[in-house]
Amino acid sequence: MTTAQWLGLITGVGFGFLLQKGRVLRFDKQVAAMLWTDMTILKFMLSSVLVGMVGILLMSDAGMIQLAHKPMNVGAIVLGGSLFGAGWAVMGFCPGTSVGALGEGRWHALFAIAGMLAGAALYAELYPFMKTTVLAWADFGKIGLPEVLGISKWVIVAAFWAGSIALFAWFEKKGV
């Protein structure tokens, strides 16, 4: 195996371990978050973003890593994001958690994985069509929020931390 493959494998083991320990791999946790009855996955996700963003942005400022924004393609993000949300609610897994759920014995995740493979195959076939339609509507390119708003990224990070902590406090108060 190459260095890149080993690196991926080792990082993945840590990724899967933490997702499982956080109990976010389960269908019930994902659907419960969408029903506002158990916000575990949102707490988990926002906690990793809060920690991650500080390190990622600091390292990017120091020139240690390069950011890689995904393009703000309006049709792709709006239509794709909505389709994902709808499918996610029915399936109860996202791509990463489906594989992890299988690892913790929830074998029904196999049906979700099969569906997602079929969805990926379908997209590959329709890609030329997507390129001339949805993907061609409007593309603002690879943009970050600080450049768009014209304010320091650290102001946004501070606001993000404050907002998330307020949200956490509210979740805990409501017991969800």
Place this chain on the structure above:
Amino acid sequence: MKWKTKDGGWSPYLAGALLGFLAIASAYATTVWMGKTNFLGASTTFVRAVGFIERFFSTAHVEANAYFNKEKVTLDWQFMLIIGLFIGALISSLTDKSFKLESVPPIWAERFGPSVWKRAVGAFLGGIVAMFGARMADGCPSGHGLSGMMQLSVSSLIAVALFFGVGMVVARLIYRRGKS
């Protein structure tokens, strides 16, 4: 704040924060060892995996496909990340005894009954729609939800709002029918 949850897991704040540190270490490690910063993600691996499956039937078809050429059907870093994710979840669940063979998840069973086939059809159809959307949006809750939000990408912030927003509406429609 409790560090352990009732079901023997770790506090989602703790496990999530640790994943944040892992994401930072991973971004740096991939830059050093691979020459290019790679961020955590999952959905492109499904494209590569189905590319491998299709190649088994027709190599020519996969070679001629523009999307497979764009994403490259190889066992790359992210593919190994997803294999590792499976192993990590297996190790964690076996060691804390939360591993459980489950054929139908409880919330689903409560609404649609214990039929495995109903669940299979739902998961399969949902999977098609979700992955089609994720490929269109170029990311899933890993690529957009974790990695993109950490970078304050505009596309990711909007994508995640839609993932959850539409997910909440649809979840309410399907799992709450006849209730509240």
